[in-house]
Amino acid sequence: MAVPAPALPRHGRHARSPACVPRRALPGNRRSVTQPGFSAPMYEIVGRDRGRARDLGAARTRRCSCARPVLRRLGRRRVRRTDVRRTRSSQAFQPTIHGGECIMNDSRVLVIGAGVSGLTCAYRLQQAGIDALVLEASDRVGGRTRTVRSPDGVLLEGGGQWFGPGQNAVLQLIDELGLETTPTYTHGRTVFRLRGRTSTSRVGVPFEWPLVTLDLSIAITRLQMLAARVNRERPWTSARAAGLDRTTFDEWLTEHTRTVAARHIFDAVSALTLGGDPRDLSLLGVLQHIRSAGGLLRLIGVRGGAQDRRLITGAQSISTSLADRMPGRVLLETPAKQIEWDANTATVRAAGHEFRASAVVVAMCPIDRGHIDMVPELPPIERDRIALSAQYSGIKVHAVYPTPFWRARGFNGQAVSDVGPAPVVFDNSPADDRVGVLSAFVAGTVSDHPASPTIEQIQDPDVRRVGVLECFAELFGDEARHPTYFTEVDWRAEPYIEGCIPSVAPGVLTATHGHSHGTGRLVWAGTEQSDVWNGYIDGAVRAGERAAAHARQLLH
Known part of the structure; x- marks a missing residue:
């Protein structure tokens, strides 16, 4: 019989959105779970300090500096905070229990993972009139975006937080959700401290050290030229792909940088933007990452680059806003343990329940996908992609x-x-x-x-x-x-x-031919699945929208 929705507190320490229903708040094991905060992104334009994405897209962006490695994101602690969120009048999700099983209609779609990619996928399916249910293992939405709050109420970004020109998919979604952005603060001088010496610059490169600046500029130009020759969608088909994939980024830097200070700057860029220590990265993987962003200057730049702008309410507010628009269709604390699939349907076993659907979207990075038991096993090439994938933490x-x-x-x-x-x-x-x-x-x-x-x-x-x-x-x-x-x-x-930034080891791209979009009734999502802005929030949105289109095809 139908089970009444759990009562969700609307005020005080445990106030939360009714869009997200914690599994353990269901009857038989009631409890309220605090709703964590947000997380954020960035984007800057001439003559404006804040505005919606449609305003930003029409504006003339400033030129980005030569090499400003003020970089992207990392991080998240298992922090739990409370936040009084607006509530909507919609009903919370009410599963129908049949002999201990929660069963869905075969015409529906299950999405595993309530990060930006999974929620974008579910939201686009809902807009197309297809009911999608989202299962999230954690007690919050947002995935690799997370905003925590200080005791004084200051929002602090724990995960991915920035946006910039060219990230059209996420900027359009931000505008659609009615969220506002603010530019990264860039007025004043950037500090460089290298080899015991300190220099400052207004343009993001250490011009007081001309040899270092020249060395950086030459290496960046060479990387840009190499990346421009890489096939963005199928990098393993590029000219000299096997040799580039065998070469580590460290080996390339050793050959093509002449100053110690320039090399140290590249080490910092590599760790925070490219996915790890240069010794652990495939040169082909680095070039594909640069190509996916439209160039290294755009990738590492602040003003006019990928770190140009952030959300006033934090990047996690993308996910909370999406969940608010799908009342009752996001189940928290429901980790998927097994997916049993065949040519026509798929069954997901999670938190003691079974969910059946005609398509399952797994919106997780490949290495996390490997923690789910697949019955039958995935094809060998898919297993290899999971086994050889890595994330930098x-x-x-x-x-x-x-x-x-x-x-x-x-x-x-x-x-x-x-x-x-x-x-x-x-x-x-x-x-x-x-x-x-x-x-x-x-x-x-x-x-x-x-x-x-x-x-x-x-x-x-x-x-x-x-x-x-x-x-x-x-x-x-x-x-x-x-x-x-x-x-x-x-x-x-x-x-x-497992980690926050995708990392590609030597030999992986040519051995596995990158990523696929899914197999059978299973569809893959997550920023790693995007050929554009791979590893960024924009890539997560693009992958979610592509997965939604793929899932719709499986329903016909």
Whole structure:
């Protein structure tokens, strides 16, 4: 018989959106689960400080600087926060129980994963009149986007947060959801601290060191030219693909950079934007990543680049907004354990229930997909893609100050150094500037380059905090040693996500021929499935929309 929907608190500490129903809140095991916060992206235009995506798309963007490696995202800690969210009048999802099984009609679609890609897929299916149910293992939506809140209510980004020109899919979705963006703060000078010397620049490259600047420019130009020759959709078919795939990014940098400082900058870029230590990355994979973004300058740039703009309400608000538009169709704390599939249907076993559908969209990175038992086994090439996939993990840290004091000193809060554990720093202050926020990325592993964290910093949060604040102080002054609040988001602590940035090891692309869009009744989604802006939120949106179109075809 039908089971009444669980009562969801609307006020106070446990207030949450009715769009997301925690499994353990269902009758027989009631409890309320706090609703986590948001997460964010970025984009900047001439003459405007904020606006909707349609305003931004029509604006003339500024030219990005030569090599500004203020980079993308990492991080998430298993942080739980409360947030009083607006509620809608819609009913929460009411599963029908038949002998302990929750059964769906065969004409429907199941989506596994309530990140940006999975929720975009489900939302597009709903718009097409197809009922999709989303199963999420975690107690929140958002996947690799996550925004936490400080005790004073400041939103802090724990995962992917930025947008920029060319990311049309996510900018269109942002506009559709009625969300607003704010530009990355770029006024002032960027700090470079390399080999014990400090330099500042307004254009994002260390012009006070002409040899380093020349070395960077030549290497970047060579990478751009190589990437332009790579087939974006089928990189393994490119000229000299086998040789490029055997070559590590480290080997290429050793041959094509002449100054130690330029090499250190590339090490920081590699770890935070390209998916890991240069020694672990395929040159072909790096070139495909650059090609998917439309060029290395766009990939690493701030103003006019991929780090151009962020959401005022945080990047996770994309997912919470999508879930709000699908009331009752997102089940939290429902990890999928097994998918049994044949030529006509698929059955998902999750949290003690069975869900049947005509198509199942698995919106997870390949390595996470491997944790689900597939019956029968996937084809050998699909198993190889899972077995050889990798994700780079790390920690995103935030220090909150009473004011953005560095701005008064002429700095923009961006910095690149060869001193660990925080080699890349950026200004993540809120749009109203009521407080100052410095954010940085800490690698999740130890390597031999100087910006690498120590083993103690990797293992001990207190030691890591001291090291990060020491880096901030060396870059912006002693005032940086004394934040009013410090927090971190550690991807390594996430039970259902192996890492945050896709990483391609040597030999993988030519051995597995990249990714596929699915097999049988199973459809793959997730940012790794996108050939455009792979690894970014825009790539997640594109992959979700493509998966929705694929699933619709399977229903006919």
